[in-house]
Amino acid sequence: MSDERSPVDLRADCGNCFGLCCVALPFAASADFALDKAAGEPCVNLREDFRCGIHARLRERGFPGCTVYDCFGAGQQVSQVVFGGRDWRGSRETARRMFQVFPVVRQLHELLWYLTRALTLLAAAPLHDEIRLALARTEHLVHGDLDPLLELDVPAYRAEVNELLVRASELARAGVPGRRDHRGADLIGARLRGADLRGANLRGSHLIGADLRRADLRLADLTGADLRGADLSGTDLTGALFLTQTQLNAARGDSATRVPAFLARPAHWGASDLPVGRASARPRQGRRPRRR
Numbered sequence: 001m002s003d004e005r006s007p008v009d010l011r012a013d014c015g016n017c018f019g020l021c022c023v024a025l026p027f028a029a030s031a032d033f034a035l036d037k038a039a040g041e042p043c044v045n046l047r048e049d050f051r052c053g054i055h056a057r058l059r060e061r062g063f064p065g066c067t068v069y070d071c072f073g074a075g076q077q078v079s080q081v082v083f084g085g086r087d088w089r090g091s092r093e094t095a096r097r098m099f100q101v102f103p104v105v106r107q108l109h110e111l112l113w114y115l116t117r118a119l120t121l122l123a124a125a126p127l128h129d130e131i132r133l134a135l136a137r138t139e140h141l142v143h144g145d146l147d148p149l150l151e152l153d154v155p156a157y158r159a160e161v162n163e164l165l166v167r168a169s170e171l172a173r174a175g176v177p178g179r180r181d182h183r184g185a186d187l188i189g190a191r192l193r194g195a196d197l198r199g200a201n202l203r204g205s206h207l208i209g210a211d212l213r214r215a216d217l218r219l220a221d222l223t224g225a226d227l228r229g230a231d232l233s234g235t236d237l238t239g240a241l242f243l244t245q246t247q248l249n250a251a252r253g254d255s256a257t258r259v260p261a262f263l264a265r266p267a268h269w270g271a272s273d274l275p276v277g278r279a280s281a282r283p284r285q286g287r288r289p290r291r292r
């Protein structure tokens, strides 16, 4: 097994999926989705060929949430592997089981992604054998039969893997002096412009709409942090731990934002408004985060 990649494809391949995220998941009308939709009910915009009828206009039509969602490859895994290419329109029973297992496989694929990232952390080398075991166990579940997947206690399994990821994160951030602990913190709309958040624990923090412009988030643990609408213009995310493409896509940023090499700069981000020659300037150090 490679240290860099899992054999399971963790990149979404919508062309080989039966639009599972557009059917299996429930939506609540909000700034992310223009309407309510129950789990198992096809979105009104889903076409007969399982493609989105408003794909090119999702944001302007009130569905920005669809532009940031990532199934980590669970869609094609369930459609093509678990169900062997049978779609949900042919049988109610197939549909029921397919929609039931999709969120389970999605969570397992997400764990595979986190574990794969953890294997790239050199400072977490003492845990790499444990991480490889957890990867193998999770892959075994993904490749296994349908019934064990449906019976899996997903929250308990996630908690077990998460404990390992937390230890890996602590090892990776241990060398950053004065690192802050904002785990699970309510930082909605917080003014953190230029803040020194190097090596900070921001796991599960709520950073919706936060001003993180020019903040230093190198080596910060961003597992599950809610970055919707957060402003990352000029922010340094180099080496940020467990930052996903979904989180990045949900935030705002610009050409001066330093994005980890394993992620892509979102297409909707704007150009930098920093003066020429200052786009890569270091932010002020030692500033304490302030609430709102």
Ligand code: SF4
Pocket (backbone or CB within 6 Å): 021, 022, 043, 044, 045, 046, 047, 051, 052, 053, 054, 055, 063, 066
């Ligand atoms: S709007 Fe398009 S992408 Fe979003 S759920 Fe509906 S069909 Fe899927």
